[in-house]
Amino acid sequence: MNALVKCFVAVGIALMAGCTVVPGSYHSPTPGWFLDEDEISEGEPLPDVVEVHAIGTAILNQSRREALSTPVPEELKIEPDVYEYLVGPGDVLQITVWGHPELTIPAGSLRSSAESGNWIHSDGTIFYPYVGTVNVEGMRVTEIRDLVTQRLSKYIENPQVDVSVAAFRNKKVYITGEVESPGLYPITNVPTRLIDAIAEAGGISTSADWTNVVLTREGKDYRLSLREIYQNGSKEQNILLRADDVLNINPVTDSKVFVLGEVGSAASLDMTRNGLTLAEALAQNGGFNQQESDASGVFVFRKAPEEADHGIDIYQLNAKDAAALVLADSFHLRERDIVYVTAAPLVKWNRVLRLLVPSMTTLLLGVRTEEILSE
Template sequence: MKNTPSRLVKSVALVAAVSVLAACGLPRLGPNKREIFAGSVMNEGDAFIVSVNDRVTRATSVVPALGFSNEFKNAGVLGSDVIRPGDTLGLTVWENVDDPLLGGSGTGGSGPAILEEVQVDGSGFVFVPYAGRIKAAGNTPEAVRRIITSKLSDATPDPQVEVRRVAGDGSTVSVVGGVGTQGVFAIERPTRTLSAMLARAGGISIKPEIAQITVTRGGKNGKVWFQDLYKHPELDIALRGGDRILVEEDTRAFTALGATGTQSRMPFETQTLSAVEAIAQVGGLLTTSADPTGVFIFRNEPADIANKVLGRTDLIGAQRMVYVLDLTEPNGMFMARDFAVRDDDLLYVTEAPFTQWDKTIAALTGTLGAADAVATTAGTGG
């Protein structure tokens, strides 16, 4: 008779546990496959669910189109270091006399005279002491050197003159972002193209695989992958005064959720990213809980691609698409290798059915253990 309360308590606890599990469910990572498929347009949902095959991978393989317009590519290389209004020149003058006109900075005043910044005015002229106003715009630094030398020869014997262009407001470009040295650089003979100017700025300081170069000229922008400058020589454009060059990392990213090693927003590490690479990047599938038949890519697909994937022509505007990958199929890994992940995609891996079953057993075992303790206490009290 003393066992009756114990059995009663256990029965009541079991019924209560099953009722709670049935009513509230168990903790889980997200929807299961059945629930995802229930949201299909075929089931009066709002998303098209598509199994990935060769045709789908071809239709969805869209890589960001980066490049320069013909206006950028057809601009010819600037002439040989031609000076323009707004340029800044540096002048150094050596005089072969003990008492130089320009006042050298060496011992006894016999060192060279250095004029660090001589601005070319709007009319294209510069002023040099004892040489007067000299036409610089339209000439090369070498031509200006000869003119100044000729002018100074009337005042001092055998002057030696050096003329160089430095950063200023004329034929210069600004380079910012992920480069070795940010700043304003003059367009000179060795730095008249984009790749040469990047080298002048110390090269890029970010991963080449995801580096993007943006050039702004006259209110228009062009953008290319850094590596394409060397793969496609026509993209190594000639520079123009006032160009702005920005070097930055690719900003694309995808989100990983579900039974994966990492659940977070992940940046692209390469120009193109396949589903297999995306899975590997987040640490792979969880071997203890992931369902390899339930790998999903959620995406808002442009209408032209959605129509192509679905074999239709009537869809207008972005469409909610869910692409399904089954890694257990004979060609499942190949499909995942060929399917391209795109910016803002959501990679979601469902839990295997046994995972929920294990959770149910664990929950019931824990509940029954608690019930047994209650029953023992009740029996003892009786």
Template sequence: MRFGLIKGRVVLSAMKSVSAIFVAALLAGCAALPGSGPSSSELSASDIEGGLNSQDYFNFKLTPEVAEIAGRFTPTRFADYFGIKGTEPRQRIGVGDVLSVNIWEADEKGIFSTSYGKKTTVQTSVDDTGRIFVPYAGRIRAAGLSVEAVRETVEQALVGKAVKPQVQIIVTGNQTNSAVVVGDVNKAGKYPISVAGTRLLDLVAEAGGARGKAYETEVTLKRGDRKASTLLADLIDQPRNNVRLVKGDNILLTTKPRSFTAFGAVKQTTLKHFPTETVTMAEALALVGGLNDLSADASAVFLFRFEEPEVVARLSPKDQHKLSDFPVPVIYRLNLRDAKAWFVARYFHMRDKDMIYVANHPTAELGKFLRIIQPALAAARSSQLIADDLDK
């Protein structure tokens, strides 16, 4: 009987040792608990309190000053890429253009005079050799020349053949100096560029306007090997973006509803489309149901965004030399435990494809850990009770 009691105590001792080892292993692996993303401590280390953390991204605390710079920024990419400095480039005649040549003579008996008057109109077009044909003047070089230069050439060619000729040339079919607009417009096509200058919005209006909402319509302009995109609404908000067009420009309008995503300790992890033209960070959090009261760390609300280099240069002037012309990965941190932060969130505007992440509170991680090891603790407690009974 005593041998059996000793054997039972040995088994129970071994069981308690195994339970202790198991708990210790779980404690050691606490950092490897499953989660929806990085913890607040991982995203708030001392080396990312502001400025450049690594070669990968920037990190800024979302203060009123930062929100004023980044939250209401409207890019002027079109103005930077396609702005024309100085006067409008003079238009040139090209192959395929249709010209109306009006010729007047001083005598009603001239070769271009008729019984109705002293004027004759000749319709001609620029052939594939770059020339036009005018009776009695012959084949005249036109491609690559201005309208005035061609007018003078035709007039000189008629001297001695017509009676004091006067020539006027009107471009009635402008194929060379034109731009193409396609995509989500009501009347896609090729449209001439006015001699007075045609701006981007002028051409969109001539094409019947966009099919979608202005704040959901992306305008892409391609000129040669350069290409850039912006929202149609930005052409209105920033008049500099409403650039003058040049021949050969291609414009594509695409309807792209804007959206943001929310992850972490929020009540609804989801993708949300912008319900209105502007959505603030406070409104975005409300759209996903707000923070999860049981797990969220209100001091660790993060917004991930590919930011414009111009904005990052203003937020971190010391790192300006490290920036390129491409969007820069940036993390903004907002501490909602501070009452002033709610006012910042109220006027910080969201952008398309922004990501909001709310980190878990450290106590939430502890609760998750305790739930995982609860079976092991229960087993250890049962072993202890049995051992106590045997000792009696």
């Protein structure tokens, strides 16, 4: 029986030496994870899909530059040299011939210009006295004025004609999501940019994610940031909108990060309107578990950009140095980031003991009972 006890002790020592078989939620300190230069030549390397970075001033400066220079696709930057509104079906024109009130339908006290004007029909035409039926779809108001003037000159000497759009109803943008008044908004003869459209909709709500505005144009989605416009003065983000553009402002609750491992409480966190730093995420989840965590093993797992030659970026913070917490407060998390705090080596051994103690206790108590009985 004593030989059996010795066997159990030997197994315990073997398990103590081998951490890779220890159950629990932790990552093995293989080379690259902890960026220990003394261990780089040992063990198996990380797969090519992973790239590891230490959270330091260089990473923070790089992240800050990336945040200040979110690229805007070239196709969104294309704008006409001169902006001019082209009329279409549904628009209402107001045509005035000065000195000839009989040719101008008066608005009157009970009728607005939109009600009394010349409606552009679905086929793109309007009718006007002495001018007849003309197709004006896709024309500028100055071109329509010249056309009406030319035809009226056959009947009126030197006619003075003015043409304006009384109601813009042909071209619209669609605004949905976290704004005060979602709906359809017309594009007018005044250029409509991103912040103009948001202002027309009453501004964003308190639950809006202003870093994640989705523009859908011709079936393709683009992501824009109101934060860069308001806080950093980015003119590129304030794009010129076109007819049938759809703007969707997502709620901030749709953007989450996940905090796992040896923390006070593993959970998913909602990103705030101004983002979330690594220090804030750890603090909200109770911080490190002082008895069980390894402060040198704080990791952020992030999906790499599509153009990268790897799939996952891993950022490591060595929080054993209290000064590193300042870096944590400057490291901004992104949507769907995973924060992971590893377990301390002693904790891994304690988990082994939890498995061995019941069996060893039973065995030792049984041996002790036999010894007592033999006496």
